[in-house]
Amino acid sequence: MVVHAAAHDADLSPDGVDRAAIRRVMRSKAGARLSLWLSICSRCGQCAEGCHYYASNPSPEHVPAFRLKPLFELYRRQGEVDREFLERLRDIDYGTCTMCQRCTMYCPHGIGIAPLVHAARGVAVAAGMIPQGLAKGMANALEFGNNLGVTEEEFLETVEWQLEELREEMPDADAPVDKEGAEFLLTFHPRDIKFYPQNLFNYLKLYNAARVDFTLSSRAWDSTNLGLFAGDVPTATRLAERVVEAAEALRVKALITAE
Amino acid sequence: MTRALYDLFAGPLALGAFVVCLVGLAVRGVVFLSLMRREAAAVPENVRWGWAGLSILRYLLPVNVTNRVNPLATAAGFVFHAALIGGALFLSAHVVLLEQAWGLSWPVLPGLWADVLAAAALAGLVVLAGRRLLDPKLRGLSEPRDLWLLLLVALPPASGLAAHLLAPGYEWWMVLHVVSADVLLAAIPFTKLSHALLFALSRGVTGSDFGKRRVGPW
Ligand code: SF4
Numbered sequence: 055m056v057v058h059a060a061a062h063d064a065d066l067s068p069d070g071v072d073r074a075a076i077r078r079v080m081r082s083k084a085g086a087r088l089s090l091w092l093s094i095c096s097r098c099g100q101c102a103e104g105c106h107y108y109a110s111n112p113s114p115e116h117v118p119a120f121r122l123k124p125l126f127e128l129y130r131r132q133g134e135v136d137r138e139f140l141e142r143l144r145d146i147d148y149g150t151c152t153m154c155q156r157c158t159m160y161c162p163h164g165i166g167i168a169p170l171v172h173a174a175r176g177v178a179v180a181a182g183m184i185p186q187g188l189a190k191g192m193a194n195a196l197e198f199g200n201n202l203g204v205t206e207e208e209f210l211e212t213v214e215w216q217l218e219e220l221r222e223e224m225p226d227a228d229a230p231v232d233k234e235g236a237e238f239l240l241t242f243h244p245r246d247i248k249f250y251p252q253n254l255f256n257y258l259k260l261y262n263a264a265r266v267d268f269t270l271s272s273r274a275w276d277s278t279n280l281g282l283f284a285g286d287v288p289t290a291t292r293l294a295e296r297v298v299e300a301a302e303a304l305r306v307k308a309l310i311t312a313e
Numbered sequence: 314m315t316r317a318l319y320d321l322f323a324g325p326l327a328l329g330a331f332v333v334c335l336v337g338l339a340v341r342g343v344v345f346l347s348l349m350r351r352e353a354a355a356v357p358e359n360v361r362w363g364w365a366g367l368s369i370l371r372y373l374l375p376v377n378v379t380n381r382v383n384p385l386a387t388a389a390g391f392v393f394h395a396a397l398i399g400g401a402l403f404l405s406a407h408v409v410l411l412e413q414a415w416g417l418s419w420p421v422l423p424g425l426w427a428d429v430l431a432a433a434a435l436a437g438l439v440v441l442a443g444r445r446l447l448d449p450k451l452r453g454l455s456e457p458r459d460l461w462l463l464l465l466v467a468l469p470p471a472s473g474l475a476a477h478l479l480a481p482g483y484e485w486w487m488v489l490h491v492v493s494a495d496v497l498l499a500a501i502p503f504t505k506l507s508h509a510l511l512f513a514l515s516r517g518v519t520g521s522d523f524g525k526r527r528v529g530p531w
């Protein structure tokens with residue numbers, strides 16, 4: 055979890071909402087794009103056609119621009135909001151958007167719903183209101199280097215196991231770990247390592263068959279960034295840095311992320 | 314009395330409304346660009362001008378994806394915008410006013426077009442308002458001011474048409490026409506109507522962002 059704002063400059067509301075922290079984050083998010091987008095959304099609803107939430111359940115709450123309502127109100131009220139408001143913001147902005155950006159392709163004004171949802175999540179982070187599952191995943195990522203808490207030993211064992219299986223049909227297959235100077239560094243969704251090792255098998259098979267000069271990193275192999283997803287910028291930065299540092303240390307030319 | 318009111322709202326107050334509109338929009342554009350510049354100091358913006366231009370063009374013409382998935386709303390939107398802007402700029406009565414006031418002039422549309430354009434703009438607005446009132450997804454999204462703004466935008470063409478078609482009350486319709494046009498102009502920079510200018514900046518920025526990933530001039 056993220057620790058926030060020293061108590062002395064906190065402006066705590068009776069229900070324990072740290073408004074000073076919220077206002078700080080609001081200021082940091084109020085860039086050129088945010089101010090522009092919040093003021094020109096025409097509430098025309100064209101964005102609905104792009105959203106997979108709306109496609110599967112066409113209710114008014116699933117129209118992408120609906121995600122902007124809490125943010126819009128937050129700025130209008132200049133951060134003077136209570137816990138109930140923030141819970142609604144959290145439920146809407148974490149619960150009904152994957153930040154895929156498809157809606158932006160349908161918006162005549164080109165409004166970036168996803169960056170605005172990201173900003174709203176940043177407010178929830180400042181208020182200490184990240185959904186629990188996400189907070190746990192982030193804590194895992196910070197501690198173990200991947201969001202499912204797979205240990206380095208488990209990771210290396212899984213790689214070895216899948217490589218052995220692969221060699222039964224591809225005797226000269228290889229899965230070099232921490233090989234300096236390789237062309238590409240491969241990263242994976244932790245789910246593929248922990249629950250679906252067959253996917254790792256397939257990746258290895260593919261890259262071997264294509265004769266790609268790749269390596270895996272024993273420390274930085276998580277292609278996801280839950281900090282980014284959660285709207286927690288400092289954590290997102292730390293998680294990204296970890297992979298970048300590994301890539302630089304191994305002197306690879308490019309990083310491949312797979313989903 | 315109507316004469317005096319008309320002269321006031323078609324004269325000095327109209328000039329005031331134009332100034333508020335143009336200066337207001339300019340300020341909003343400059344604020345946006347200077348914020349962009351300040352942010353670019355931290356993270357270089359790396360604008361893709363070509364993609365930005367294509368993106369603006371694509372949404373100024375009905376050749377984009379919304380056209381395919383939502384033909385009725387897109388048609389209403391395009392007809393309404395074209396008729397309103399075309400009428401405001403090219404009806405002879407408007408150009409004559411400008412010529413008398415500032416000596417500016419340009420070619421005008423034949424007289425018949427006044428009624429056609431006003432009716433077309435209103436038809437487009439009726440479709441847009443109907444969707445806003447009837448379509449559940451838009452009802453959930455709409456704020457009261459969305460409807461007030463639709464009404465404000467409808468007043469100038471509606472009163473212009475009424476003045477022309479309904480002989481009685483001509484003077485009052487004309488007063489309503491100039492008053493509502495002034496209010497509309499002055500409201501542009503302070504409401505979502507600011508998309509008159511900011512649309513291009515927003516579309517441009519997004520077109521450039523998507524262009525960096527080479528996924529098309531969205
Ligand atoms: S399409 Fe764009 S302008 Fe229209 S409601 Fe959605 S975000 Fe707002």
Ligand code: SF4
Pocket residue numbers: 104105106107117118121150151152153154155156157158167168
């Ligand atoms: S970014 Fe969010 S709102 Fe937009 S289409 Fe994707 S899930 Fe829907």
